[in-house]
Amino acid sequence: MAHEAFGPPLRETLSRWKREQAQLKASVIDHDTEAWQQKTDFTGLFRVGGVDISFIKGDDVRACASLVVLSYPELEVLYEEHRMVNLTAPYISGFLAFREVSFLVDAIQRLQKKKPDLMPQVLLVDGNGVLHHRGFGVACHIGILTDLPCIGVAKKLLQVDGLKNNDLHKEKIQHLKTGGDTFPLMGDSGSILGMALKSHNKSSKPLYISVGHKVSLETAVHLIQACCRYRIPEPIRQADIRSREYVRRTIELANSQEAEKERGPQRQREMQSPTVSPARVLQESAGEERPSENPCPGQSYEILGQSSEAPS
DNA sequence: GCGACAG
DNA sequence: ATCTTGTCGC
Numbered sequence: 001m002a003h004e005a006f007g008p009p010l011r012e013t014l015s016r017w018k019r020e021q022a023q024l025k026a027s028v029i030d031h032d033t034e035a036w037q038q039k040t041d042f043t044g045l046f047r048v049g050g051v052d053i054s055f056i057k058g059d060d061v062r063a064c065a066s067l068v069v070l071s072y073p074e075l076e077v078l079y080e081e082h083r084m085v086n087l088t089a090p091y092i093s094g095f096l097a098f099r100e101v102s103f104l105v106d107a108i109q110r111l112q113k114k115k116p117d118l119m120p121q122v123l124l125v126d127g128n129g130v131l132h133h134r135g136f137g138v139a140c141h142i143g144i145l146t147d148l149p150c151i152g153v154a155k156k157l158l159q160v161d162g163l164k165n166n167d168l169h170k171e172k173i174q175h176l177k178t179g180g181d182t183f184p185l186m187g188d189s190g191s192i193l194g195m196a197l198k199s200h201n202k203s204s205k206p207l208y209i210s211v212g213h214k215v216s217l218e219t220a221v222h223l224i225q226a227c228c229r230y231r232i233p234e235p236i237r238q239a240d241i242r243s244r245e246y247v248r249r250t251i252e253l254a255n256s257q258e259a260e261k262e263r264g265p266q267r268q269r270e271m272q273s274p275t276v277s278p279a280r281v282l283q284e285s286a287g288e289e290r291p292s293e294n295p296c297p298g299q300s301y302e303i304l305g306q307s308s309e310a311p312s
Numbered sequence: 313g314c315g316a317c318a319g
Numbered sequence: 320a321t322c323t324t325g326t327c328g329c
Contacts, residue, residue, distance in 0.1 A: 007319075053319075055320045063320090091320075093317045127318045127320095137318070158318050200325085208318085319320055 006090040007061035017095050018134065024091030025136040032150060033214045035270035036121065039149045040222070045072045045166060046089070046228060049120025050235025051142070053085075053245040056251070063088050064250070066243035068235060069120050072261050075227065075234040080119045081107055082246040093158075094133040097141035105145050120148065121217065124225065124235045129154040131185065131194035131210035133160050143213020148214045151220040153236055157208055172196070173206055187212030195221050203231040263284075 036044035047069050054064045062084055069079040081108075089099040104125075112119060129152030139152030145295035151248045158167045163185055172183050176198035185208065194210035195217060209221050227233035232240070 036317065046315090046325050053320080055319085091317090091319060096319055132318080150319085154318050159316070 001155045004090075006088075006275070009090065009092055010268075014092075014095070021097075021134050021136040021141075025134065027144050028130065028136070028140050028211075029214045030127070030130065030216065030217050032216045037149075037215060037219045039177065042072065042223065042226065045121055045223075046121065047074075047078065047118065047120045048072050048223075048235050049123040050233070050237075050239040051107065051123065052126050052149065052239035052243050053100050053103065054240070054247050056247060063087050063103075064226075064247045065100075065106065065107055065186055066239045066246070067107035067272075068239045068242065069111070070080050070235045070238065072228065074148060075229065077238055079115060079229075079243055080238075081110065082243055083107065084250060096136040096214070097294045099140060099146065101141050104142055108142075108146050108148070120263060122149040124151050124153055124227070124233055125171045125212060126153060126240075128154045128158055128208065129210040129242055130211035131158055131160070131163075132210060133158075137210070137212075138212065139212030147170050147214075151213035151215055152208075152210040152212050153224060153226065153233060154208040154210070155205070155232075157185075157196075161189055163187060163193070172228065173204070176206060179203075182221055184214070192217065197221055197224060198209075199225060199228040199233070205231070207233075 019034070032038065036042050049067065049069045051068075052066050054066070056062055063086050064082055066082045068077055068079070068081075070076060071078050083103070085103045087099060089095075091099055103167075108119075108123075121143065123146070125139035125142055127139060128148065129139035129143075131152060131154070132138060132140070137152055137158075139150045142148070144149035157163060157169065159165060173196065174207070177194070179198055179201045181198045184192045187193050187197060194208055196206040197209050199207050207224065209224055210218055211217050213268045215223075225232050227235060232238065
């Protein structure tokens with residue numbers, strides 16, 4: 001019974017996705033645009049966001065999309081939201097955004113509506129930014145769709161543009177001495193696509209940092225370093241930990257409700273009259289509104305209404 | 313046939 | 320991504 005949850009990736013779909021990446025790539029800003037980025041101590045930076053999606057072992061469709069916002073420099077959780085979603089695309093290297101991005105953008109939109117004051121000033125994204133087959137990874141994709149400064153944080157080297165995780169690369173990793181040490185990742189094209197960063201004094205594996213949107217590589221590396229209590233920067237780490245916890249509790253609740261149903265359906269109705277949704281019970285900060293249809297995902301720019309144009 | 317393959 | 324306990328070390 002090994003049915004694939006998603007149809008085979010059609011060549012036409014991949015080519016459409018490539019065209020969309022190429023088109024959106026033109027809008028990426030790969031330098032600092034925010035005032036707080038100018039100061040070496042990040043004065044004026046108060047909120048750093050992290051996003052992550054957690055999966056269920058035997059389930060190719062259901063997943064938990066999470067957004068957290070941490071204070072800076074304290075790195076304490078100010079906001080979190082977790083939501084079970086139904087994935088519509090498989091994981092294909094180079095096309096991660098088409099699997100994950102719409103759910104993460106939705107979470108940002110709900111935050112904007114509910115608690116605009118908690119909107120993060122920069123978003124850390126699991127995966128790559130411009131360090132990508134076509135220079136437009138998931139961190140760039142989220143950045144363009146939300147207009148937020150974004151940084152790509154990958155745990156493994158994506159071997160593109162001549163970059164290889166070979167002996168030479170491993171040797172460079174060995175040479176990283178203390179937390180904050182880096183070496184550049186230069187592609188065959190000659191441009192620096194990202195940086196390998198030893199984010200913690202005792203972590204043998206580096207992080208691979210790249211520009212997503214509205215931040216320079218230098219600032220990105222500096223900020224990631226400043227957000228690391230452990231190897232994984234705290235915003236992403238908290239999103240990951242809390243997302244898994246939400247999945248675990250959701251499964252437990254679903255199982256207990258299933259057992260209850262089999263044991264006595266009619267008694268169940270008598271005992272707990274108002275049926276409460278798992279999301280409501282487990283996460284009070286979950287979004288309030290009904291799941292709404294997004295008419296054309298991926299087509300909306302400036303979703304947060306942050307257009308800087310002056311009123312006419 | 314072999315290697316690569318962010319999450 | 321996910322499955323998983325202990326184990327070694329600071």
